[in-house]
Amino acid sequence: MLKVNDIVTYTAQGYSNSETVGTVDGYTLFVPLLIVGEVARVRVDYIKKNVAYATVTELLRRSPARILPPCPYFGKCGGCALAHLSYSEQLIFKQNKVANNLRKLGKLNVDVRPCVPSPQIWGYRNKLSLPVRGRQGAVKLGMFERNSHNVVETTRCPLGGDWAAALTSIFTEYCNNNGIVPYNERDFSGVVRHLTARFVEGQLLVTVVSNGEFNYDLRPLERALSHSFDRFGLFINVNTARNNVILGKETHYVCGLHYIEGEHLGVKFRLCPDSFFQVNDGVKDLIYAKAKELLDTSQTQVLVDCFSGIGVLTNVLASERFDSYAIEIEPSAVRDADDLARLNNTPRLTNVCGDVTVELPKIVASNVKKRFTIVVDPPRKGLNENICSTLKQASPNSIVYISCDSATLARDLAQLSDEYAVDYLEPYDMFPQTDQVETLIRLIRRR
Ligand SMILES: C[S@@+](CC[C@H](N)C(=O)[O-])C[C@H]1O[C@@H](n2cnc3c(N)ncnc32)[C@H](O)[C@@H]1O
Known part of the structure; x- marks a missing residue:
């Protein structure tokens, strides 16, 4: 029977987020800062029923993917969970993380493209x-x-x-x-x-x-x-x-x-200290440019950008050919979005300050029978059942979903899957060295 402070030999067999998972004496062990395939002596820190958490005391078999992170705080600071992994392996880790979440949590078998690298892998945070x-x-x-x-x-x-x-x-x-x-x-x-x-x-x-x-x-x-x-x-x-x-x-x-x-991308902006702004400028621009390419707006009559922040993406997508709405809950971000629309003379754009759950149904109800194009870029908690059912009611030909949490993404795609199929899904490495990943998805209406 395992006890706290026991030192045991452990083989990392798989990942659960950034931690490795393996079994010792019938216990499932979670150990951070290892790479699958590595063998280590680990000390048991905490046990609950047949699950234990442990830390490495000595590395016995080293993975060829292991590198020495160029950071003096690595291992002590909780910031970067993957800095010990070579960058090419980090990208594979993230692609697998998204695919596993979609399969296990959403029961979805989707083709996940390779993760798009960040132009800068250190010093990228703004x-x-x-x-x-x-x-x-x-x-x-x-x-x-x-x-x-x-x-x-x-x-x-x-x-x-x-x-x-x-x-x-x-x-x-x-x-x-x-x-x-x-x-x-x-x-x-x-x-x-x-x-x-x-x-x-x-x-x-x-x-x-x-x-x-x-x-x-x-x-x-x-x-x-x-x-x-x-x-x-x-x-x-x-x-x-x-x-x-x-x-x-x-x-x-x-x-x-x-x-x-x-x-950025031809859109002038003003950013206040407390408004949301993506942390990695290089990857943000890649995602916005791809989102524009993915959205065929030739038939669009109403575009809605949900969870729009200060509205750079809304302005990249807006056009004089259709009405655009941006929905954002944070008043300071909406003030920035209003400035941005003025600065860019963006045509036919309305910035709405409010909750997407409440405001999207109103926009859909006041544009009955119009052809929608919808973008959603929610925080980590993702969408909710009401938003998913409003999306189905609006019935756009395509939806672009930008996700920062592939677990909630999996749940939402499963919820939408009776009416929408994923036809493009690509992870982007917005947060190198960490286990976080951004994903860009296009959904196409089945009928
Ligand atoms: C992941 S950020 C995306 C922002 C923007 N699309 C961008 O690329 O900069 C999510 C945004 O949603 C806003 N938000 C969070 N919950 C919301 C809700 N229930 N309704 C509307 N906006 C919300 C946050 O304030 C934040 O600006």
Whole structure:
């Protein structure tokens, strides 16, 4: 019988997300940071019935796919679950992950294309979000450890670029030199909870998330930022909620840029600090361009982009030949979307602020008998039964679905499968080194 702290020899036989799975003495073991085929001595950390979780103490048989990740925090920080796998194997892992989820969770046998690589496999993130912990004078910024809320100090996370490393060091120094008290999750005391930032087209927006009013002098931070960044904006977000949500509802402008301005795929945009924006610019552009290619809008009378964010994709797809609607729940993103439509003189576009579950049925009901084209790009929880049945009611010839979670995707495709067949499905590596994968799908109406 296995006991906690036992050291046993383990062979990795398969994957469950990024963890490997194997059996020892009749127990199913889950072990992270191994590669299928590898043999290791592992220590049992936790047992529940006949399932156990363990960590590697010694690698006995090494996979040829194993590489040494160029990251000093690998293994300690919970951020990158696949950095020990060569990049070509990461792409195969992701293709298999999507295919397995579709088969096991959706009972769907779909042709999954090879995963499209990211143009950049390190330094690709345009977004930084770091918890601020430690104590006054010894503030730590970093990622959480795997399965824990202990912060591993990451002064130079290789997923961010040089900008992220410079900002992390500027902010740590600012906190330590100005007596700033970091947040304590145990008793909810302290002031600074998180540092978040976006860096797109050479412009930086920095948001300090504060546990209530922020009464410290921000001028030293402004000065330090201006030495390293030509164009930046600074904001304070207030979040007093006793939960893990990073941003609160209130964001106050402090100085510098109000928003980032840019142009992607011919669409000019303005981006506020709290609106959603895909984290990997290179892969985002590949997905949007392919989504446009996949959608035949020659017969379209009404286009609806559901979960539209600030609306770059909506504007890539909109046309003077048909009415377009974009549905987004976050008011700041809808304000950005309104600016974007004005900046681009986008014809016949209406931005709707609301829940897709509520707003899509209204749009469908007010456009009876029109030919729809619909795009959905939901958050990880995917669609729901009501949205799936509204999609069927609108009965577009094709639906483009952009998914960031292949498990909920599998459930949704199964739900739609009586009326829609998948005719294209391609994973995209939006998040290299992690086990996350984006998938682009086109569904075609069966009748
Ligand atoms: C994965 S993002 C996609 C955004 C956009 N399509 C893009 O590519 O940037 C999902 C978006 O859906 C929004 N959202 C989440 N739940 C929603 C809901 N129930 N109704 C409308 N929008 C929602 C989020 O605020 C977020 O902007």
